[in-house]
Amino acid sequence: MLYLKKYFTEGLIQFTILLSLIGVRVDVDTYLNNQLPPLREIILGPSSAYTQTQFHNLRNTLDGYGIHPKSVDLDRFFTTRRLLNQVRQLDRLFVPSTELNTWLVHRDSDTVVSASSQSSPTITLDNGAGLEDVNNPDATPAMRGGSGAPESTYSLNTADSSLGAVAPEGNQEHGNRDGNDDLTKEDIDLIDILWRQDIDLGAGREVFNYSNRQKENEEEKPSPQENKDRNEEQESWRNGVNLQGAPPVDGETGESIPEQVSLGTQTSLSLQECLRLLEATFPFGEETEFPAPVVSPEIAVSNEEVPSTSQGLPLVPQLPSAEPQLDLEQQWQDIMAIMELQAMEVNNTSLHTNSSSVSAISGTTESSTAGNFELSTRSTPINQDVSLHQASLPSCSQDFPQIFNPQLDSASIAPRTATLRPSSSNSTNINSTFGATNLTGIFLPPHVNSSSNNVTSTPVLPDPFSTLLEESMLDEISLLDLAMEEGFSQAQASQLEDELDSDSGLSLDSSHSPVSPSSSETSCSSAASSSSTSATFSEEGAVGYSTDSEVATVETEEGAVGGYQPEYSKLCRMSYQDPSQFHTLPQLDSISHNHTYNLPLSSAFSEHPELPISVGKKTVRDKQNSKPQPPQDLLDKHSSRDERRARAMKIPFSNEKIINLPVEEFNELLAKHHLSEAQLALIRDIRRRGKNKMAAQNCRKRKLDTIIKLEQGVQDLRRDKARLLKEKMEFIRSIRQMKQKMQSLYQEVFTQLRDEEGRPYPPSEYSLQYSADGSVLIMPRGVTTAEQNRKPEKKQKDKKK
DNA sequence: CCGCCATGTCATTAA
DNA sequence: AATTAATGACATGGC
Structure with a gap:
């Protein structure tokens, strides 16, 4: 099948090129615009080439494995995109390699998940690296370092979905997503069923496409086989740096559905579109609707990342608001370092299984089923995933702070809250509360901390939290999450590569350094945005990196x-x-x-x-x-x-x-x-x-x-x-x-409170305040600033949940 | 023939 | 002041 598709695609491309040469106008753009507005942007956008290549690359990866039923549409979509790009490239004399395109297909899934929310053109770049890795699933552990990045993207997708989730489900998602590429027919069937269920739930395909993919992911999660398969795929992804692309996920969900394809392209979706999607998706309400109630939290998380879910809309704005992208580089570096660690510590096999490499950042590899993050992830795999997402989630901060200290929270949270509130209002998902900012907002305020400690009976936490916050861990994490969601921008990818290269160079002067540097350079150059370059980048960069981290030790030793x-x-x-x-x-x-x-x-x-x-x-x-x-x-x-x-x-x-x-x-x-x-x-x-x-x-x-x-x-x-x-x-x-826990306890306590007349206190008017001595007081929100006003709303939402 | 690498040699500096 | 170690730079020879 794959070969046939390839040939077919190639033929189409050639045909299109011929038509263009002859003078026949092939108005691919209009076609795309009509059906897939977002695609057009992507294609037209500077990053379009990358994305396309990535998608194609993704396709290639799929070739090796069972093709997801949904993937067919995606293939068409990508094919069209590819053709369009090539036609356009005729003017530029730029001819992307077909291979790259294939990889892009996989990306779509990723991009759909993450991109939809943030829709960063750069996503494709990362994928490029991953694609190569995919091609070389056998990549040695050393390679994994590089591959880790792509996988990480995969994991990111999973992480995205899981982040919001309270915990357990997140893991499942990760596992499923990881295995998506490798899904067997059974898995595919299962996925289809789940997908249909989603549709049955009432979500239109379009809506579904945008927002529901996460759901699909959740659905997919249930099947252990899928997880395994996904893990395998993730391995391959890791090789390429697919940070952006939650491609794996997309591949699962969106592959077959053309709309999904659009979703992938939708990265460029406007806020209005997002809102529309949210409305459509809301019927589904919280992800909880889907198969496993437990999963719901995760879904919410994913929603955060993706505009589609209830929170998704607010989230979308969040993405743009996304905190300093500058930090992304560091985050990526950190991720890479983690990846290296994993590679170092964990055997290659484990790495392969793990999608963590890049994903580690978001849920970090933890979510990845593999043992990369064995320490933390295994024990609480979901949590890990969740944590990553949460870190990035802005909404959480809003809700939480409001609950405890509306006043205090308002200052820091206010900016984000504006965007976030909608999401929180829609679904009072706890997930939203878990945004990285949330953490800071919650814990930073002294009052809140003290009060929270008293209430939650976790006095110890405050210090660590404050310290963590001080360290700007949250910021980094959030940035990472954002990056993950958005997908790697070219710059980010290049930076990562650079780091890797530099590292490799340092560590591997004797043997590997030469190779890695070249890779890094190519990767950097790839930023230029040529598909070909991106491919090289992914391959070389991944290799170089992996070699650096993993091999470096070996070599040195x-x-x-x-x-x-x-x-x-x-x-x-x-x-x-x-x-x-x-x-x-x-x-x-x-x-x-x-x-x-x-x-x-x-x-x-x-x-x-x-x-x-x-x-x-x-x-x-x-x-x-x-x-x-x-x-x-x-x-x-x-x-x-x-x-x-x-x-x-x-x-x-x-x-x-x-x-x-x-x-x-x-x-x-x-x-x-x-x-x-x-x-x-x-x-x-x-x-x-x-x-x-x-x-x-x-x-x-x-x-x-x-x-x-x-x-x-x-x-x-x-x-x-x-x-x-x-x-x-x-x-x-x-x-x-x-x-x-704090939020749940707060809500539980607050909802049970009754005034003298036995009426519950309206959360919009009252809030619990924690005093230094450990007592809890019900305080009217007299000082209700705009922030405070927001908080009550959020609280209400929470109560609804 | 060219490039790379290992080794030797020279010049210089510091101890 | 003589000697020596260290080191950059260059030369040489082998592959």
Whole structure:
């Protein structure tokens, strides 16, 4: 099938090109515009090339695996896009590679999920890297580092879905998504059923396409097989840097559906569209409607990322508001570091299974079923995923702060809340409360912290939270989440690559560095936006990166050291062998083969005046011819220039002595023999050169040692960084959980409160305040600022939930 | 023939 | 002041 599609697509492209050349106008744009407005933007957009390539790439990845039923439409869609792009490229003389296009197909899914909300053109770039990886599923663990990025994108998708989710479901989603590509027919059937269910729920396909994909993801989650498959796919994705593309997810959900395709393209959707989608999606209400109520939280999370879900609309605006993208680079770097850690710690196999690499950022790989983040994820896989998403979710901050300290929260939250509120109002999903900002808002305010502690009975939390907040962990995470949702921008991808490259270069100077740098460069250049470049980037970058992180250690330990050792041994031989003969240099005697110092042996002979050495090279050679003195031949052959010169000058002692004897002994030796000025000069030169030679050898050895140590240091630092990031993620996750608990407890308490007349307090008018002494008071929202007003609304929403 | 690499050598500097 | 180690730069030879 795949081949047929490929050929068909190719043929279409060629045909289109021919038509364009002939002068027949192929108005692909209008076609696309009519059916898929977002596509047009994507295509037209600077990143269009990337996205297309990515999608195609995705397709390619799919080829290896069962094709999702929904994918057919996507294929068409992408094909059209591809054709359009190619036609357009005719003007530019730019011809994207077909392979790249294939990969793009996969991306669509990703982009659909994440892109829909943020719709960043850059998403494709990341995918490009991942595509390559996909192509090379066998990539070694080292490769994974690079591959990790693409996978991460995958995970991101999952993470997106899961983020909102309270926890457990998030994991499922991740697993499912991971396996999407690899889905078997059964899995596909299951997915279809789930999808149909979604439709049955009342969501129109279009709506569904936009917002429901997350749901689909959720639905898919249930099937363990899918998860496995997805995991496999994620592995491949990892190779490419598919940060943006939640492509995996998209691939699952949107593949078959043309609309979905549009969704992928929808990244460019306007807010109005998003709102419309939200309205349509709302009927579904909270994701909870879908199969597993438990899943609902996750869905909500996904919604946050994607505009489609109830919260999705507000979320969409959020995305644009997304916090400083500048931090994204760092986040990505962190992610990469985590990826490296995973690669380092976890075996390749585990990595493959894990989609974590890039995804680690959002839910981080944790969500990925594989054991990359075994520590935290396994125990609370969902939570991890959730945490990531939550970190990014702005809505959460609003809700939470409002609950506790509307006043306090308002200041920091207000800006975001405006956008977020709608989402929160629509669905009081707790997920929204978990946005990264939420965390800060909730915990930062001293009052809130103290109160929360008292109420929640988690006094310890405040400090860690504050510290975490101070560290700007939330910001980073949120940024990461945003990045994940949005998909990698070219710049981000390039940055990541750069980091990787740089890292690789540092760590792998001996072996890998050369490769990785090239990859990095290409990747950077790829930012230029040529599909071809993107492909190279993904491949090389991924490889380089993986090699850097994973291989680096291996190499340093094995390969690098091995490469190094030869020299080292040589050096040792060179420098020390000679001395050994003299006994002045104790240790290094072992090696006798040194070419340079073989002469000393001869020189030892030479020391004896009788020795032919004095005669000179020629004589030596003649003697060599005679069997009795084979060593001399060797000596001549291996003798250094100085040795030859010494022989020529008939110097009565060996060069080794000349070189290695202490100054005093050396002077005594010179004094013993009556030497001419020429001989003395030669001897001094020999000694100087000999010592310098040894010094040079030692110097080079030291250089190598230093490089190796530095490499090791870099690796260690990477590990530490990844470990710290992991810990950070875990902390954030725990914070989210605490928030959720706090919110639920707050709501529970607040809803049970009754005034003197037995009437419940309207959340819009009252709020619980936590005092320093641990008491909880019901305070009227007298100070209701705009923020406070918002808060009541949110609270109401929460109550509804 | 060219490029890369390892090694040797020179010049310089600091100890 | 002499010696030596260290090191950058260059040369050489092998692959």
